[in-house]
Amino acid sequence: MQAIVLVGGKGTRLRPLTDSVPKPALTLVDRPFLAYMVEWLGTHGVTEAVLACGFLPDQLREALGEGEHEGVKLTYVTEPDRRGTAGAIRFAAEALGERLDDRFLAVNGDVLTDLDLTALLRAHEERAARATIGLYAVEDSSHYGLVACDTAGAVLDFREKTGEAVPGAVNAGAYVLEREVLDLIPAGRQFSIEREVFPELVGAGLCALPLSGYWMDIGIPERYLQATWDILEGRVETEVRPTAPGLFFGPGCAIAESARIGPRAVISRGCTVEAEAAVAGSVLLADCSVGAGASVSESILGTGAVVEPGARVDGATVAAHERVVAER
Ligand code: GDD
Ligand code: MG
Secondary structure, three states, rough: OOOEEEEOOHHHHHHOOOOOOOHHEEOOOOOOHHHHHHHHHHHOOOEEEEEEOOOOOOOOOOOHOOOEEEEEEEEEEEOOOHHHHHHHHHHHHHHHHOOOOOOEEEEEEEEOOOOOHHHHHHHHHHHOOOEEEEEEEEOOOOOEEEEEEOOEEEEEEEEEOOOOOOEEEEEEEEEEEEEHHHHOOOOOOOOOOHHHHHHHOOOOOOEEOOOOEEEOOOOOHHHHHHHHHHHHHOOHHHHHHHHEOEEEEOOOOEEEEOEOOOOOOOOOOOOOOOOOOOOEEEEOOOOOOOOOOOOOOOOEEEEOOOOOOOOOEEEEEOOOOEOOOOOO
16 A cells, blocks of 8 residues: 655744754654654555655655665655645656556645554445545644535535634545546646545545544644653554653753753753753753753753753744843
């Protein structure tokens, strides 16, 4: 089974972390975010992940490397210009040419999840659908694609980002597609699967299946942090080994004995936390330093960020290599 993974978005809502690192390459606990996705795909029989890149493709390649990851072959394709979610699928499909299977998966590259793709594939096959969308129930559907379907699973309505904070079943960003659906996508230009393809397929072979398990779009700082604690507290199945529940210390980090760490913290490789400093509810990406008596709470520090002695960082996202000074 092949899966096209959409990883070309700019990740603007995670700026400044995503100024120089594309969202899927951002480290989440101990590995690039994309590694979780490929591991998840692999557990559902995916043998080739086609990474549909746009923004900063080289950093993506560096993050996961060439060849394969955990038994899943990695193929990178890069769009020459912005294609949108459907345009990117079409571009990747064309790049594969005859190698593309008649039925394949397409997934958004920014969700941390353990949803049952095997069940999604089975439902698609049983209903002889043209496209099947995995659904996830949320309390606030305003930022997602809201999907209504009948009891047999046929989609009645697909509405992208209604802006209304109502509970509902939303598009989880995981699809099974028949190759012929590509004919609905014009070649060589920007096209949206949510706004232009799915509405067209309503009543014409579009199905959906509610899935249960863990699902989190990591696209904003609050959810990136929540996903971190969910991994470290075992609410989602991953291969990460926490140092203690809610805590992860990377190799080669130096933490002073009098520093207060936690509840909840990731201190990545090469970080330094000096005497009497406090770090809680926060992620320090690699090579950060937190000076003596400084405090960092509910924040994300980009790679190599420096918090000077006595400085406070609260509820912030600090850019890579930025220096936070103490207020006088
Ligand atoms: N290759 C490529 N090219 N990838 C793209 C492009 C593009 O032009 N545009 C977006 N992507 C990728 C993003 O990197 C991301 O992984 C995925 O497509 C979805 O884009 P987002 O920008 O993150 O969309 P969203 O989160 O606002 O909404 C989407 O995801 C929700 C679930 O998380 C929609 O699919 C919603 O319907 C869905 O509910
Ligand atoms: Mg998203």
